[in-house]
Amino acid sequence: PSDITDSDFANYFCTYGFLYHQKQMLEDTKRMRSYRDSIFLNKKFFQDKVVLDVGTGSGILAIWCAQAGARKVYAVEATGMAANARVLANANNVGHIVEVIHSTVEALELPEKVDCIISEWMGYFLLRESMLDAVIVARDKFLKPGGSLWPSHARMYVAPASTAMTHNKVSARGHALDDWEQFKQSTFSEYGVDLSALSEYYEREQTEYYMQTVQWAEVGPWQLLGKAAVILDIDLATVTLPEITEVHSKFSCQLWPSQMGEEEEEIEVSAMCGWFDVTFKGAPGEPATQEVLLCTAPEEGVCTHWGQSLFLVHPALYGAAEEHVSGTIDVTRQKTNFRLLDVCMNLQVTSGKDDATAASKPAQFFYKFE
Amino acid sequence: PSDITDSDFANYFCTYGFLYHQKQMLEDTKRMRSYRDSIFLNKKFFQDKVVLDVGTGSGILAIWCAQAGARKVYAVEATGMAANARVLANANNVGHIVEVIHSTVEALELPEKVDCIISEWMGYFLLRESMLDAVIVARDKFLKPGGSLWPSHARMYVAPASTAMTHNKVSARGHALDDWEQFKQSTFSEYGVDLSALSEYYEREQTEYYMQTVQWAEVGPWQLLGKAAVILDIDLATVTLPEITEVHSKFSCQLWPSQMGEEEEEIEVSAMCGWFDVTFKGAPGEPATQEVLLCTAPEEGVCTHWGQSLFLVHPALYGAAEEHVSGTIDVTRQKTNFRLLDVCMNLQVTSGKDDATAASKPAQFFYKFE
Numbered sequence: 121p122s123d124i125t126d127s128d129f130a131n132y133f134c135t136y137g138f139l140y141h142q143k144q145m146l147e148d149t150k151r152m153r154s155y156r157d158s159i160f161l162n163k164k165f166f167q168d169k170v171v172l173d174v175g176t177g178s179g180i181l182a183i184w185c186a187q188a189g190a191r192k193v194y195a196v197e198a199t200g201m202a203a204n205a206r207v208l209a210n211a212n213n214v215g216h217i218v219e220v221i222h223s224t225v226e227a228l229e230l231p232e233k234v235d236c237i238i239s240e241w242m243g244y245f246l247l248r249e250s251m252l253d254a255v256i257v258a259r260d261k262f263l264k265p266g267g268s269l270w271p272s273h274a275r276m277y278v279a280p281a282s283t284a285m286t287h288n289k290v291s292a293r294g295h296a297l298d299d300w301e302q303f304k305q306s307t308f309s310e311y312g313v314d315l316s317a318l319s320e321y322y323e324r325e326q327t328e329y330y331m332q333t334v335q336w337a338e339v340g341p342w343q344l345l346g347k348a349a350v351i352l353d354i355d356l357a358t359v360t361l362p363e364i365t366e367v368h369s370k371f372s373c374q375l376w377p378s379q380m381g382e383e384e385e386e387i388e389v390s391a392m393c394g395w396f397d398v399t400f401k402g403a404p405g406e407p408a409t410q411e412v413l414l415c416t417a418p419e420e421g422v423c424t425h426w427g428q429s430l431f432l433v434h435p436a437l438y439g440a441a442e443e444h445v446s447g448t449i450d451v452t453r454q455k456t457n458f459r460l461l462d463v464c465m466n467l468q469v470t471s472g473k474d475d476a477t478a479a480s481k482p483a484q485f486f487y488k489f490e
Numbered sequence: 491p492s493d494i495t496d497s498d499f500a501n502y503f504c505t506y507g508f509l510y511h512q513k514q515m516l517e518d519t520k521r522m523r524s525y526r527d528s529i530f531l532n533k534k535f536f537q538d539k540v541v542l543d544v545g546t547g548s549g550i551l552a553i554w555c556a557q558a559g560a561r562k563v564y565a566v567e568a569t570g571m572a573a574n575a576r577v578l579a580n581a582n583n584v585g586h587i588v589e590v591i592h593s594t595v596e597a598l599e600l601p602e603k604v605d606c607i608i609s610e611w612m613g614y615f616l617l618r619e620s621m622l623d624a625v626i627v628a629r630d631k632f633l634k635p636g637g638s639l640w641p642s643h644a645r646m647y648v649a650p651a652s653t654a655m656t657h658n659k660v661s662a663r664g665h666a667l668d669d670w671e672q673f674k675q676s677t678f679s680e681y682g683v684d685l686s687a688l689s690e691y692y693e694r695e696q697t698e699y700y701m702q703t704v705q706w707a708e709v710g711p712w713q714l715l716g717k718a719a720v721i722l723d724i725d726l727a728t729v730t731l732p733e734i735t736e737v738h739s740k741f742s743c744q745l746w747p748s749q750m751g752e753e754e755e756e757i758e759v760s761a762m763c764g765w766f767d768v769t770f771k772g773a774p775g776e777p778a779t780q781e782v783l784l785c786t787a788p789e790e791g792v793c794t795h796w797g798q799s800l801f802l803v804h805p806a807l808y809g810a811a812e813e814h815v816s817g818t819i820d821v822t823r824q825k826t827n828f829r830l831l832d833v834c835m836n837l838q839v840t841s842g843k844d845d846a847t848a849a850s851k852p853a854q855f856f857y858k859f860e
């Protein structure tokens with residue numbers, strides 16, 4: 121579709137055009153069961169209703185809605201995957217109910233308003249990909265008053281964590297910088313060009329790459345060092361674009377007693393861990409028959425394809441049990457690609473929730489999603 | 491610069507903006523020595539001359555030209571790397587000679603014509619990246635009649651080869667397809683959606699990925715099974731855009747006797763291997779003092795960052811020593827990204843150069859660069 125910019129297609133939509141990638145999402149059991157349950161345990165919301173599936177991909181959610189008794193499902197998909205969704209709907213005998221439309225939702229026109237909007241729009245740390253924008257557009261343009269959104273609510277979390285990754289990346293960066301020194305020397309001796317003037321730039325580039333890139337990780341619950349803080353809590357029925365374009369939040373996470381049982385021990389906070397959950401609660405005026413939660417927090421043995429987002433903290437912060445890791449977080453969109461996020465955190469250890477008790481100034485950390 | 495399309499920047503220029511990537515090119519010893527020698531062993535072409543460096547990157551070639559005595563070097567670079575090139579030229583005391591211009595060469599205006607154009611524009615299999623276009627633009631707009639181009643000539647080659655990669659990729663694709671079967675079954679039993687209708691599409695996607703993607707490889711000379719054929723031979727002084735936008739060539743490569751010495755043995759051709767060379771021969775009317783060759787053919791112990799391009803042949807072709815692997819090759823630009831190439835080959839084994847002797851019809855193979 122021509123309303124997608126070239127670079128957005130190159131950067132973002134491109135991967136969704138591969139069935140291989142859609143398959144990876146279809147293999148995410150926790151994700152799949154949450155959506156399935158939210159539909160089939162809340163059938164009354166879908167029976168004889170008109171549904172819009174924003175970003176249908178392989179068509180899975182649209183087909184489920186049809187199977188749950190929808191009268192009509194508009195399934196919109198920006199990539200060529202639309203053709204596969206159409207094939208799949210037909211092969212599963214719901215081709216007369218599911219109408220697949222190869223378009224962006226922004227360019228979509230529908231002959232009627234819809235009773236429900238369903239969408240799997242969540243990216244890493246909830247907001248990466250900025251696809252919630254498309255759901256808001258769809259809601260404002262197509263959802264009947266009092267209609268339902270699936271999911272209906274979403275929250276972002278951060279918590280102090282422990283990870284070996286910080287040490288590993290510090291040492292990988294160290295190797296990269298040592299290698300630069302050698303490279304610089306041999307370039308000078310072999311080719312007579314002195315690269316010294318670029319050393320600082322190279323160091324900055326490597327620091328960005330190793331230390332300031334948000335890391336995808338499968339975090340174990342035992343790696344969490346304290347209470348999680350909610351940094352964003354939204355109701356999809358009412359949320360507006362400005363409320364998600366930038367997130368600015370204060371948080372304070374109390375450190376738990378060490379798992380070793382030694383109370384006096386210093387706790388080393390080597391990362392902040394981020395994740396999200398979404399809830400399927402039905403419509404504003406009509407609660408779900410069965411509320412469903414899709415939570416991507418660290419959990420033993422279960423990991424979604426979102427994993428968790430690790431924000432490496434180096435040098436580490438040290439605190440004692442019952443102290444707080446307090447701070448602020450700013451989540452903004454990258455200037456050169458609105459689907460990627462910049463994150464800035466101010467972090468310090470305080471004795472209570474009130475950061476006035478802080479011993480020193482907070483340390484500032486910058487991160488980029490890639 | 492605003493004349494680069496968004497997607498071209500996202501897809502192509504983006505990587506060149508990292509010093510890390512420029513460093514990888516600066517570490518390619520064979521590449522570096524060829525350019526250095528071509529400049530310093532042919533100083534008379536540069537002394538007191540005006541030079542244009544198309545795509546200066548870190549600035550290395552421009553600095554060398556200045557060190558070789560150029561009066562003025564215009565060093566044009568599309569990415570933010572331009573700022574580093576400027577710093578480097580200053581730090582190496584040639585800031586008064588090297589003028590770095592942050593622009594595409596297509597948008598460039600210069601106050602004068604130039605005596606030489608130097609550029610390192612070669613991509614995988616010579617033409618990937620389509621950067622030669624920019625050199626042709628620069629030549630037609632800025633080069634004085636009789637001026638010199640560095641390099642001045644370029645050739646593309648193919649040769650029959652043996653590689654374990656073909657077998658590995660065939661088996662990886664097999665695993666992927668087995669996995670799909672399992673995935674299909676569990677999706678049906680767990681979620682009630684039958685994916686069978688997409689099996690064929692998935693198989694095609696996986697075949698493209700595993701078998702039709704051109705593979706970067708470090709090929710050893712012992713993997714070559716026959717004589718190489720030149721499929722393109724260009725003189726940069728005269729080549730025109732249409733001559734490189736599409737390459738259509740016939741070739742015939744005689745198979746060598748088996749290295750095992752057994753003459754009767756069947757030779758298994760499991761790939762075609764592609765590479766290129768460029769030569770620095772000076773100006774049309776003024777041959778180089780010392781001709782320099784930068785060749786990326788398989789060579790023992792030496793590999794450039796270009797490696798070689800492997801086009802997997804499956805099922806393999808079989809021939810005997812002195813028979814020929816004959817065929818045609820078409821190299822075209824991808825519709826969705828002109829910097830990437832599609833390659834189509836027709837291959838057969840013939841007893842002589844003349845493919846009329848072929849036992850059967852040629853087999854057709856399609857490939858994509860990524």
Ligand SMILES: Nc1ncnc2c1ncn2[C@@H]1O[C@H](CSCC[C@H](N)C(=O)O)[C@@H](O)[C@H]1O
Pocket residue numbers: 133136137145146174175176177178179180181196197198199201223224225226239240241251254
């Ligand atoms: N603005 C937009 N308009 C239409 N489709 C969009 C869109 N933004 C993202 N998409 C599509 O939304 C999909 C999100 S992935 C989810 C796919 C499917 N609903 C499932 O749950 O498995 C991708 O296929 C992507 O191409």
Ligand SMILES: Nc1ncnc2c1ncn2[C@@H]1O[C@H](CSCC[C@H](N)C(=O)O)[C@@H](O)[C@H]1O
Pocket residue numbers: 503506507515516544545546547548549550551566567568569571593594595596609610611621624
């Ligand atoms: N049309 C164009 N205009 C300006 N720069 C271009 C260009 N096409 C490619 N480039 C730049 O050309 C460089 C090619 S890589 C070679 C870099 C350097 N001359 C060296 O030899 O080490 C890249 O930095 C790329 O950004």
